[in-house]
Amino acid sequence: MADAPVSPSLTNSGPEDAPLYAPRKQIYPQAVKGRFRTIKWVVLAVTLGIYYLLPFLRWDRGPHAPDQAILVDLAQGRFYFFFIEIWPQEVYYFTGLLVLAALVLFLMNAVAGRVWCGYLCPQTVWTDLFYAVERWIEGDRRDRMRKDREKLTLKTAAQKSLKHFIWLMIAWWTGGAWVLYFADAPTLVRELATFQAPMIAYVWIGILTFTTYTLAGFMREQVCTYMCPWPRIQAALTDEYALNVTYRYDRGEPRGSMKKNEAMRLQGQPAGDCIDCYQCVNVCPTGVDIRKGLQLDCIQCGLCIDACNTVMEKINRPLNLIAYDTEMNVKARIEGRSETRHIVRPRTIFYAAIIALVGATMIGSLAMRRTVYLSVMHDRNPLYVHLSDGSIRNGFTVRVANKNLDERSYALTVEGLSGAKLDIVGGEIDQQGQVVVKVGPDQTLEARVLVSSQGSDVPPSTDIHFTLTDLATGDTARMSDYFKAP
Amino acid sequence: MAHDIQEKVDAVSGVTTTGHSWDNIEELNNPLPRWWLWTFYFTIVWAIAYCIAYPAWPLVSSYTKGVLGWQSRDAVEVELAALKDLRSGMTAKLAASSLDEIKQDPEMFAFARAQGKAAFGDNCAPCHGAGGGGAKGYPNLNDDDWLWGGSLEQIQQTIRFGVRSTSDEGHSGSMPAFGRDGMLKREEISQVADYVRSLSGLPTDKGADLAAGEKIFADNCAACHGTTGQGMQEMGAPNLTDKIWLFGSDKAVIVEGINNGRGGVMPTWQGRLDDTTIKALTLYVHSLGGGQNP
Numbered sequence: 001m002a003d004a005p006v007s008p009s010l011t012n013s014g015p016e017d018a019p020l021y022a023p024r025k026q027i028y029p030q031a032v033k034g035r036f037r038t039i040k041w042v043v044l045a046v047t048l049g050i051y052y053l054l055p056f057l058r059w060d061r062g063p064h065a066p067d068q069a070i071l072v073d074l075a076q077g078r079f080y081f082f083f084i085e086i087w088p089q090e091v092y093y094f095t096g097l098l099v100l101a102a103l104v105l106f107l108m109n110a111v112a113g114r115v116w117c118g119y120l121c122p123q124t125v126w127t128d129l130f131y132a133v134e135r136w137i138e139g140d141r142r143d144r145m146r147k148d149r150e151k152l153t154l155k156t157a158a159q160k161s162l163k164h165f166i167w168l169m170i171a172w173w174t175g176g177a178w179v180l181y182f183a184d185a186p187t188l189v190r191e192l193a194t195f196q197a198p199m200i201a202y203v204w205i206g207i208l209t210f211t212t213y214t215l216a217g218f219m220r221e222q223v224c225t226y227m228c229p230w231p232r233i234q235a236a237l238t239d240e241y242a243l244n245v246t247y248r249y250d251r252g253e254p255r256g257s258m259k260k261n262e263a264m265r266l267q268g269q270p271a272g273d274c275i276d277c278y279q280c281v282n283v284c285p286t287g288v289d290i291r292k293g294l295q296l297d298c299i300q301c302g303l304c305i306d307a308c309n310t311v312m313e314k315i316n317r318p319l320n321l322i323a324y325d326t327e328m329n330v331k332a333r334i335e336g337r338s339e340t341r342h343i344v345r346p347r348t349i350f351y352a353a354i355i356a357l358v359g360a361t362m363i364g365s366l367a368m369r370r371t372v373y374l375s376v377m378h379d380r381n382p383l384y385v386h387l388s389d390g391s392i393r394n395g396f397t398v399r400v401a402n403k404n405l406d407e408r409s410y411a412l413t414v415e416g417l418s419g420a421k422l423d424i425v426g427g428e429i430d431q432q433g434q435v436v437v438k439v440g441p442d443q444t445l446e447a448r449v450l451v452s453s454q455g456s457d458v459p460p461s462t463d464i465h466f467t468l469t470d471l472a473t474g475d476t477a478r479m480s481d482y483f484k485a486p
Numbered sequence: 487m488a489h490d491i492q493e494k495v496d497a498v499s500g501v502t503t504t505g506h507s508w509d510n511i512e513e514l515n516n517p518l519p520r521w522w523l524w525t526f527y528f529t530i531v532w533a534i535a536y537c538i539a540y541p542a543w544p545l546v547s548s549y550t551k552g553v554l555g556w557q558s559r560d561a562v563e564v565e566l567a568a569l570k571d572l573r574s575g576m577t578a579k580l581a582a583s584s585l586d587e588i589k590q591d592p593e594m595f596a597f598a599r600a601q602g603k604a605a606f607g608d609n610c611a612p613c614h615g616a617g618g619g620g621a622k623g624y625p626n627l628n629d630d631d632w633l634w635g636g637s638l639e640q641i642q643q644t645i646r647f648g649v650r651s652t653s654d655e656g657h658s659g660s661m662p663a664f665g666r667d668g669m670l671k672r673e674e675i676s677q678v679a680d681y682v683r684s685l686s687g688l689p690t691d692k693g694a695d696l697a698a699g700e701k702i703f704a705d706n707c708a709a710c711h712g713t714t715g716q717g718m719q720e721m722g723a724p725n726l727t728d729k730i731w732l733f734g735s736d737k738a739v740i741v742e743g744i745n746n747g748r749g750g751v752m753p754t755w756q757g758r759l760d761d762t763t764i765k766a767l768t769l770y771v772h773s774l775g776g777g778q779n780p
Contacts (some may be wrong), residue, residue, distance in 0.1 A: 020504075022517035226519060382619030385628040385775065388728030395628060395774070425773045426595050446596060448773055456729075 026148070027221060027287040029131060030141035030279075034306025043119045044128055052173065055180035059083075062405045064441040072182050078442070084366065085442075087403065096362045100355065105230075107351040109237050111343055112324065113244040117230065118301030123223050126174070126216035127285065130167055137163045141282060167217045168209065175208030221286035225297045235296065240327035241342045245300045247280075247291045247322050250334045255291075258315055273317045280304035280322060290322055372410065373401035373444075374468040374477040383484040386456075392485045393452040400447070400468060402439035409471045410437045412449065416464035417483050419454035436471070451483060458485040581762045585638040588769060595769065602770025605763050609755070610771075618774045623733055623750050628775040631730040635719045636778035642768040648754035649722065656754055659721040664706065665745030678702040679740040685715045685727045688735055 059069040059082055066073065071080040079086040086093055108115055117124060137159050138144050147156045179201045180188055191197035192205075215223055224231065238244070252274035256264070261271040274291065281289050283304060286297045290304045308322040329339045379395035387393050402408050412435040414422045423429075425448040428436045439445045451464070462483040469476045494503045496514055506513040537543065540552040576597050580588060588594045607616065613624045620626030625633060634644045634657050647656040664670040670678070680690040681699025690696065704713065710723040717725030724732060733739050733748065755764060771777075 020515070020517055021520045021523045023520050222519060222521070226522060379617055379628075381615055381617035382626065382628055385619070385626055386729055387629055388631050388725065388730050390729040393629070393775070423776060425776050426589055426592070445592070448599075450776055 024222070025287065027285065028141045028144050029285045029303075030282040030307075031135055032283040032303050032306045032310070034303075034309060036302030036306050040119060040128065040301060040303075044125050047120065047125055048129070052177045055177065055185035061085075064405045066184060068184055070181060071184070074182060085403070087401070090369075093362065093366070096358060100358050100362070103351055103355045103358065106237060107348060107355060109234055110239070110242055110347045110351060112300075113238055113242045114231070114234055114298070114300040117224065117299035118245075121299075123215060123228070124285075124299060124301065126170075126212060127220050129170065130216040130220075131285070133166050133170070134163055137166075164217075167213055171209040171212035171216070172205065174212045175205035178208050179204050221297065224286055224299055231296045238294075239347065240331075241345055241347075243324045243326055244294055245290060245298060245302055245305065245322065246325040246327070246330060247274075247293070248320075248325060248330060248333075249291070249293075250330055252291070252321050273312070273321050275311070275315065277311055279307040279311050283307040294327075369403075370475060370477055371403040372408070372468060372470050372475050372477045373399075373403065374466060374479045375399045376466050376479045376481050378481055378484070384486070387452065390456040391453050392456060392458050392483075393450055394483050396449050396451065396466075396481065398437075398447050398449050398466070399444055400437050400439050401444040402441065404441065406441050408439055410439065411435065411469045411471055412437055413467050413469070414451055414464055415467065417451070417453060417458070417462050420464070420483070421452045421454075423450045423452070424448070425450070437468075453483070453485065456485075458483070460485055577762055580765060585642065585765060585768060588765065589638065589772075595773075598766040598769040599773055601763065602766035602768070605759065605767050606770055609759065610767070613752075618771065625732060626730075627771050629730055630775060630778075631725065631728060632778060633719065633722050633724055633732075636772070638768055638772055638777065640719075641771050641777065642764060644752070645764050645767055645771070646754070646756045649752040650749055651751060651754040653754040653756065657722055659710070659723070660749030661710075661723075661743065661747040663745065663747035666747070670702065670706065670744065674698075674702050675741055675744045676737075678707065679737050679744060682707075682715065682726050682740055683735065683737060686729060686735070691737070 054070055055068065057069040058067050059080070060067055061080070065085070066080060068080065069082055071078075073079065077088045105116055134144070138147060138156075147159075150156075152160075176192070179192075183201070188197060188201065192201065219227075249272075252272040254270065255261075255272050255274035255276045258275040261273075261275060264271040280291070281287070281304075283306070284290070285301065285303065286299055288295060288298045288304075290298065302324070305320070305322045305324070309319045312319050312321055326341075328342070332339055375398070377397045377399075379397070383394070385393050385395075398412070400410060400412075402410075411430075412422065412424070414420055422435050424435045424437070427447055427449075428438065430436045435449065437445060437447060462485075464481055464483045466479045466481065467476055468478075494505070494512070495501070496503055496512065499514060501514045501516060503512045504515045537550070538552065539554045540556055541549055542552065543550040576594070580594060580598060580601075583591070583594060588598050606614075606618065610618070614620055614627055615624075618627035620628075625631075630636075632640070634640060634649065644657060647653040649657045650660060651657075662669065665672065665675050676691075677695050677699040679699075680694035681696050681703050684690050684694075684696055684699075703711075703715070707715075710718055710721045711726055712718055712723070715726035717723050717727075731739075732750075733743060755767075759767070
């Protein structure tokens with residue numbers, strides 16, 4: 001312990017020519033065809049289709065509520081999601097949804113690594129779309145590399161301008177679709193087109209146009225490697241059982257050119273299937289060499305699998321030299337054991353169980369959600385007053401929320417204090433002497449109610465219960481409080 | 487700088503090291519992208535520009551004002567103006583409606599109560615308490631006892647012109663100082679005080695001459711407090727038969743009141759608060775304890 005080095009060797013700051021900051025290496029991913037590329041195209045079409053078109057989906061909720069299937073109505077403080085309507089005091093449903101999303105991400109990771117990054121992450125999806133546009137206009141990897149290397153000609157300048165124009169259009173459309181979730185979409189589209197829309201809508205379209213254009217057009221893989229926290233968290237959550245895009249080095253090594261490897265194979269010497277053609281690197285959108293193993297920059301989109309399989313097919317070697325595989329299996333093959341697949345294991349069972357628990361809790365609380373809501377607040381100053389006949393009176397502020405989409409009447413009663421008299425300020429008392437509160441559709445009402453004791457002989461504190469009964473359905477909401485006396 | 491350290495390559499990752507070593511753990515040189523560095527420089531430039539543009543640095547007795555001339559006070563004023571603008575429709579509606587009309591309209595009533603609550607906190611709470619609970623000598627506005635009347639109109643009248651205030655229209659009338667001014671003798675004051683306590687069922691002193699007290703009451707007090715002691719709102723004379731006592735119900739307190747008289751003052755608010763605010767205050771005060779109907 002005594003002679004352990006204690007101070008960092010700051011005086012020897014290392015080779016001075018080693019740069020601490022690296023210039024950006026432009027990546028020119030090559031087009032690829034194959035199974036995973038097809039999956040990616042389908043996912044891209046479906047996710048973007050949902051994002052761009054969902055605001056136009058209608059959902060009939062009756063005359064008092066908007067008919068947009070998904071609407072975040074910030075002005076009225078309401079969130080509509082198909083048949084669910086969420087009030088501001090119920091935003092915990094969003095917390096639940098976020099918890100659920102995180103857990104699903106963990107489960108996905110335990111089963112198939114960074115499959116989210118490769119297929120579903122918005123950054124991946126939009127970058128993919130931007131790459132497609134770029135490839136369509138400027139050509140594939142080699143064309144683009146050449147064009148960037150050579151002097152700008154009128155033709156390439158025109159191509160680049162067109163590319164940026166289309167990029168900006170996509171980015172602008174992305175921002176435009178975003179704001180449609182916050183107001184009636186068809187109306188807002190008309191307002192936007194005629195420059196009648198609120199300023200905030202244009203500001204948000206501007207912000208999202210800028211971020212989409214910058215992140216998907218320029219930052220691209222830098223977002224995944226330097227900005228996104230998920231790869232770092234994911235590295236700590238993954239294990240040897242997770243399906244990751246894996247170079248099967250047990251089969252691929254030693255690598256060499258096709259001719260050299262074939263010759264060695266003929267001589268009975270060990271030779272791998274990898275012919276070092278660099279196709280897996282060329283198609284990679286983050287510029288990773290998957291043969292170096294699992295690494296932070298790899299988003300596991302599987303495009304290298306497609307590229308490698310194309311090559312394997314051509315050279316007549318078995319497919320899937322690169323494949324979704326587990327660290328366990330690679331080791332098992334090297335050691336001559338048989339491959340196994342452990343999807344069901346403590347980690348995945350645990351994640352699935354919590355997901356089921358959180359999901360069931362949310363569904364349960366949604367299903368049991370009442371359409372009538374009552375809150376009661378006792379006057380603090382004064383806690384009680386004497387009346388001229390010697391009895392004691394307490395004041396309360398009562399808030400009634402009617403979550404139904406029609407006007408409802410509610411009867412308010414109080415129990416727990418014998419002979420107590422309930423009165424409401426500016427409210428209605430019906431023939432039976434009941435306090436009745438009328439609340440408009442999808443509204444809340446605050447009322448002041450007064451509870452009086454029968455005489456002065458009351459204990460300092462008595463538990464009382466307010467009950468609100470929907471006169472139409474009989475639904476009730478209860479709230480407990482105290483009746484205070486000297 | 488020493489150049490004696492060789493560029494070392496980490497065996498496992500194949501990455502060069504920076505030469506930094508902590509407890510034999512070496513730092514790999516995985517360089518950050520240069521744009522990251524530029525982002526860092528940009529934040530520095532931004533911070534400096536911000537300090538120049540906006541108020542930033544404290545000085546001995548002041549602070550740097552910033553070349554944009556931005557002030558938090560201006561921002562608040564803009565927000566207040568926007569708020570006033572937002573409320574203007576409702577305020578105009580309130581101004582145009584009678585007290586009863588406002589009370590009948592749930593939306594206006596809620597608005598008036600909210601506005602009244604704020605105005606009450608600013609203007610009335612120092613004497614009447616934050617929730618209108620009152621204090622000794624300052625009426626509790628939550629109960630059902632109204633010295634000058636508890637209807638909407640009467641409350642508005644009281645707020646507008648005050649009580650024993652500088653306004654000619656304010657409520658006047660005060661309790662004379664029967665003892666100090668020699669109208670009643672000490673003995674008589676004690677007798678009438680006992681009688682007054684008996685009116686609301688409070689215990690009286692042993693051997694108290696209630697008949698004498700009643701006689702003195704009829705001669706001196708009934709003119710304002712009524713023959714039965716039920717009070718008179720026109721004079722602001724409290725009801726002596728109920729259980730609510732503005733200054734307290736101890737005999738000593740009552741004797742003190744008869745001896746030196748009483749006369750609390752409430753300022754006139756007309757001219758200090760605008761009409762709409764007075765309306766809102768009226769509705770708020772009326773709603774505290776339910777007020778009285780005309």
